[in-house]
Amino acid sequence: MKVVKFGGSSVASPEQFQKVANIVLADRKRKFIIVSAPGKRHDVDRKMTDLLIQLADSVAEGRDDSAAFASVMERYQEIVTGLSLEKLFVSEIQRNLQETIARYRHDRKRLMDSLKASGEDNNARLMAAYITTLGQEAYYVSPKEAGMVVTNEPGNARILPEAFERIGTSLKNREGILVIPGFFGYSKEGHIVTFPRGGSDITGSIIAAGVEAEEYENFTDVDSIYSVNPKLVRNPAEIKELTYREMRELAYAGFSVFHDEALQPVFHKKIPVCVKNTNHPEAPGTSIVSAREPNGYPVVGIASDKGFCSINITKYLMNRELGFGRRLLEILEDEHISYEHTPSGIDNISVIVRAHQLENGKEERILQRICTELLVDEVHVERNLGMVMVVGEGMAKTVGIAAKAANALAEAGINIKMINQGSSEVSMMFGVDDYQVNEALTALYHAFF
Amino acid sequence: MKVVKFGGSSVASPEQFQKVANIVLADRKRKFIIVSAPGKRHDVDRKMTDLLIQLADSVAEGRDDSAAFASVMERYQEIVTGLSLEKLFVSEIQRNLQETIARYRHDRKRLMDSLKASGEDNNARLMAAYITTLGQEAYYVSPKEAGMVVTNEPGNARILPEAFERIGTSLKNREGILVIPGFFGYSKEGHIVTFPRGGSDITGSIIAAGVEAEEYENFTDVDSIYSVNPKLVRNPAEIKELTYREMRELAYAGFSVFHDEALQPVFHKKIPVCVKNTNHPEAPGTSIVSAREPNGYPVVGIASDKGFCSINITKYLMNRELGFGRRLLEILEDEHISYEHTPSGIDNISVIVRAHQLENGKEERILQRICTELLVDEVHVERNLGMVMVVGEGMAKTVGIAAKAANALAEAGINIKMINQGSSEVSMMFGVDDYQVNEALTALYHAFF
Numbered sequence: 001m002k003v004v005k006f007g008g009s010s011v012a013s014p015e016q017f018q019k020v021a022n023i024v025l026a027d028r029k030r031k032f033i034i035v036s037a038p039g040k041r042h043d044v045d046r047k048m049t050d051l052l053i054q055l056a057d058s059v060a061e062g063r064d065d066s067a068a069f070a071s072v073m074e075r076y077q078e079i080v081t082g083l084s085l086e087k088l089f090v091s092e093i094q095r096n097l098q099e100t101i102a103r104y105r106h107d108r109k110r111l112m113d114s115l116k117a118s119g120e121d122n123n124a125r126l127m128a129a130y131i132t133t134l135g136q137e138a139y140y141v142s143p144k145e146a147g148m149v150v151t152n153e154p155g156n157a158r159i160l161p162e163a164f165e166r167i168g169t170s171l172k173n174r175e176g177i178l179v180i181p182g183f184f185g186y187s188k189e190g191h192i193v194t195f196p197r198g199g200s201d202i203t204g205s206i207i208a209a210g211v212e213a214e215e216y217e218n219f220t221d222v223d224s225i226y227s228v229n230p231k232l233v234r235n236p237a238e239i240k241e242l243t244y245r246e247m248r249e250l251a252y253a254g255f256s257v258f259h260d261e262a263l264q265p266v267f268h269k270k271i272p273v274c275v276k277n278t279n280h281p282e283a284p285g286t287s288i289v290s291a292r293e294p295n296g297y298p299v300v301g302i303a304s305d306k307g308f309c310s311i312n313i314t315k316y317l318m319n320r321e322l323g324f325g326r327r328l329l330e331i332l333e334d335e336h337i338s339y340e341h342t343p344s345g346i347d348n349i350s351v352i353v354r355a356h357q358l359e360n361g362k363e364e365r366i367l368q369r370i371c372t373e374l375l376v377d378e379v380h381v382e383r384n385l386g387m388v389m390v391v392g393e394g395m396a397k398t399v400g401i402a403a404k405a406a407n408a409l410a411e412a413g414i415n416i417k418m419i420n421q422g423s424s425e426v427s428m429m430f431g432v433d434d435y436q437v438n439e440a441l442t443a444l445y446h447a448f449f
Numbered sequence: 450m451k452v453v454k455f456g457g458s459s460v461a462s463p464e465q466f467q468k469v470a471n472i473v474l475a476d477r478k479r480k481f482i483i484v485s486a487p488g489k490r491h492d493v494d495r496k497m498t499d500l501l502i503q504l505a506d507s508v509a510e511g512r513d514d515s516a517a518f519a520s521v522m523e524r525y526q527e528i529v530t531g532l533s534l535e536k537l538f539v540s541e542i543q544r545n546l547q548e549t550i551a552r553y554r555h556d557r558k559r560l561m562d563s564l565k566a567s568g569e570d571n572n573a574r575l576m577a578a579y580i581t582t583l584g585q586e587a588y589y590v591s592p593k594e595a596g597m598v599v600t601n602e603p604g605n606a607r608i609l610p611e612a613f614e615r616i617g618t619s620l621k622n623r624e625g626i627l628v629i630p631g632f633f634g635y636s637k638e639g640h641i642v643t644f645p646r647g648g649s650d651i652t653g654s655i656i657a658a659g660v661e662a663e664e665y666e667n668f669t670d671v672d673s674i675y676s677v678n679p680k681l682v683r684n685p686a687e688i689k690e691l692t693y694r695e696m697r698e699l700a701y702a703g704f705s706v707f708h709d710e711a712l713q714p715v716f717h718k719k720i721p722v723c724v725k726n727t728n729h730p731e732a733p734g735t736s737i738v739s740a741r742e743p744n745g746y747p748v749v750g751i752a753s754d755k756g757f758c759s760i761n762i763t764k765y766l767m768n769r770e771l772g773f774g775r776r777l778l779e780i781l782e783d784e785h786i787s788y789e790h791t792p793s794g795i796d797n798i799s800v801i802v803r804a805h806q807l808e809n810g811k812e813e814r815i816l817q818r819i820c821t822e823l824l825v826d827e828v829h830v831e832r833n834l835g836m837v838m839v840v841g842e843g844m845a846k847t848v849g850i851a852a853k854a855a856n857a858l859a860e861a862g863i864n865i866k867m868i869n870q871g872s873s874e875v876s877m878m879f880g881v882d883d884y885q886v887n888e889a890l891t892a893l894y895h896a897f898f
Contacts, residue, residue, distance in 0.1 A: 249796075314694070316693070316713060320710070320787075322785070329772075329775035332775075333775050338771050341793050342793070345869075345874045347694060347697050347698075348875075350871035350874070398864070399859055402865045403859035405855075406849075406851040406856075407852045410848055415845075415847070416851045419869065420794075421792060421869075422761070422792035422793060422867055425799070426794060
């Protein structure tokens with residue numbers, strides 16, 4: 001059995017609903033369907049979730065909410081009418097929204113979470129109803145019924161460990177196609193609590209792990225994951241297959257296909273993920289797997305990101321000082337700074353961090369602490385660094401990858417400020433000046449693809 | 450004023466004593482002379498220090514020490530006779546050695562330290578006497594008189610902070626050439642305590658810092674420091690000038706010109722060091738300075754070392770776990786493991802350590818702890834790694850260095866397993882298989898020189 005998740009643009013309009021239904025009905029293994037709230041129908045459209053946030057804000061701030069309310073209802077109206085569903089659905093949605101507003105008018109966080117969640121929830125109800133009209137047995141299943149128990153942090157839910165077993169028990173043996181809203185779960189106290197944004201991916205991943213699906217299909221609006229950000233390089237190569245590790249390295253820097261933590265549940269169960277296009281379902285898509293056969297291409301993709309800085313520390317005989325690195329990291333941890341890499345020489349170490357973490361006086365305090373607590377000879381911050389990551393399993397075992405990459409950068413006149421490649425690694429990181437990141441990305445892309 | 454240190458081979462025979470005296474007398478600034486014990490006169494010769502260790506062992510173990518005693522005395526006899534010094538010196542040295550043996554016969558550590566120190570001490574007395582015979586005012590100064598107060602750890606002395614001022618006070622205003630034995634100091638309790646081996650360099654460096662010398666000349670038996678280990682590459686380029694930082698990076702791996710900690714005192718006072726050849730004093734030698742002008746060559750030298758291993762750790766979402774790196778280093782510190790580098794990806798980190806540190810069950814224990822305390826997905830040790838370091842200030846600012854290095858390695862068919870280059874660094878580290886280290890070194894040497 002497969003878990004199939006449809007993103008916002010896949011369920012944005014009656015036409016998209018029809019495509020989704022066709023996809024679901026085309027494969028009998030597609031049993032667990034996760035839907036997002038209606039997304040954008042065109043470039044200048046607004047997402048349902050944004051409309052709902054606007055509605056929640058209007059209510060909470062005591063402003064006139066009728067326009068916001070109307071724009072929410074309009075979207076549902078369009079879907080119900082377009083799919084010739086019973087008009088009753090519209091009035092039911094309207095009544096539910098009004099009840100939610102009445103109940104949480106003075107509890108802004110719950111109001112926000114409940115209204116946001118309604119985007120997915122109502123869409124799931126409509127999808128189940130629509131599939132039923134096509135003659136297939138299909139049911140809406142609420143996250144509560146499904147067993148999606150989460151922590152009680154509005155807007156930042158985390159799945160509880162016991163949820164997976166509950167999900168398996170409650171869903172595995174049910175008949176028909178089950179349509180489950182993404183993006184939220186229920187706390188033990190019975191509250192609706194939403195995941196961080198992009199959370200429908202999380203729901204799909206959790207359900208897939210809970211029912212031990214053979215595959216987690218993730219339908220979005222692109223044919224595949226690309227080897228480089230298509231906004232930066234025109235018509236980049238499609239990736240047919242990549243490993244979780246490769247996905248993580250790419251997702252880190254400039255690839256926003258998945259929410260950071262979304263794949264963790266399927267990763268742990270080694271369930272393959274397939275990214276496909278709702279608008280072009282016959283394209284093979286991209287498979288994300290726990291291990292893959294070498295395909296002759298050591299590099300699978302190239303990612304980039306900007307806005308880093310490097311804290312550069314020098315101390316004579318540093319490498320003879322047991323505990324130096326640990327004490328340095330302790331200072332950063334103490335200041336709630338997370339770091340990316342720590343390239344080091346004999347008497348020097350650089351700590352690469354995202355620059356925004358050093359704002360509001362933190363930089364001065366950290367430099368001061370490094371000076372006085374570690375008695376270093378010199379410490380300074382280098383700003384405006386970017387990183388380009390060349391990613392691929394098996395890269396580490398291929399002679400000449402570093403040469404090819406370094407040559408491409410040298411030929412483009414780009415100075416490499418840092419390099420980081422570990423023994424078991426699937427990526428090679430090049431630190432360059434921020435302003436040269438896009439050039440570096442392009443040069444590397446053309447070298448490897 | 451200069452502090453001038455002569456290594457063992459520079460003071461191994463009467464002929465070498467004459468060379469040293471000529472060097473000292475050739476420059477009126479050469480006022481503070483540090484001498485080692487007599488070194489090897491030819492390839493199969495034995496060093497005085499080794500003879501003295503043998504003597505100490507014989508005494509301590511109650512064996513017949515007459516042969517060992519005779520071989521020590523023979524060396525002094527040769528020097529005294531060869532330089533036509535008074536015969537009295539020989540009998541004085543003999544009496545001193547006998548007294549030392551009698552006093553410490555039952556205290557092996559003190560016996561060892563006192564006998565070892567006598568090699569330098571007697572040589573300093575003979576050198577002062579010899580220079581005097583040449584018509585120059587010259588005095589032997591004992592480390593005690595000089596103010597060399599050290600910690601009371603036999604064989605592992607460390608200079609005490611107050612020593613520097615004492616040295617300045619006791620030596621700066623004295624007349625004549627002052628000859629001071631290297632390798633040992635006195636504890637506050639009045640004991641002779643030796644530095645770790647190679648410690649005459651340490652004495653010279655401490656005296657230079659104490660008297661605030663304008664230069665520390667270090668005379669040995671090579672014309673200069675070479676850009677690569679001459680045992681591995683034939684006739685390598687000489688280095689005219691390098692910075693302390695470059696020296697440290699080179700000294701780390703395969704360059705044994707200086708004892709690791711020897712340069713710390715002069716480093717802190719920014720006193721330049723000049724390495725010269727007693728047998729060829731007209732050669733310019735190598736200057737080690739705190740900063741140097743770029744000379745158009747970004748790479749100053751290439752070093753290598755073997756016998757490393759890499760602890761490779763993978764954990765999904767590692768980079769989102771604040772404190773992961775710190776807790777990992779804490780485990781290593783706890784197990785008294787010092788590490789070299791920690792190249793990292795998004796969800797993985799490698800810790801490079803010297804392999805001998807993981808013996809005697811430590812490896813199993815550390816892997817176990819990493820598993821259970823850090824809940825990693827995977828951890829394993831990769832063995833037989835070597836490192837090649839390309840060293841040079843300004844390298845980081847030159848486009849194409851990494852490309853040149855990586856190309857040279859690729860052309861030699863060498864797979865790069867790790868790369869480490871930080872933002873402010875003077876070195877670029879390439880990890881390769883142990884068995885390819887020498888090939889890698891040669892390939893890099895020919896690329897840059």
